Amino acid sequence: MSIERIVFAVAGGFILISLLLAHFVSPYWLWFTAFVGANLFQSAFTGFCPLAIILKKLGKQSGPAF
Incomplete structure (x- = not known):
């Protein structure tokens, strides 16, 4: 998995988790x-x-974006 895919996956996961926390916690x-x-x-x-x-x-192996 390239750096770009990891970055996108982590960012997407953080956004989804923080939206759930905003809805249920604060x-x-x-x-x-x-x-x-x-x-x-x-x-x-x-x-x-x-x-x-x-x-x-x-x-990690770098792709064209980073």
């Missing part, structure tokens, strides 16, 4: 959803993604 979890979305948005333009850097150091 609406303040929507701030975490916004943070993940903003990070995805900025990485589309800058190419900077903290998770991608960590995965590169762990030896």
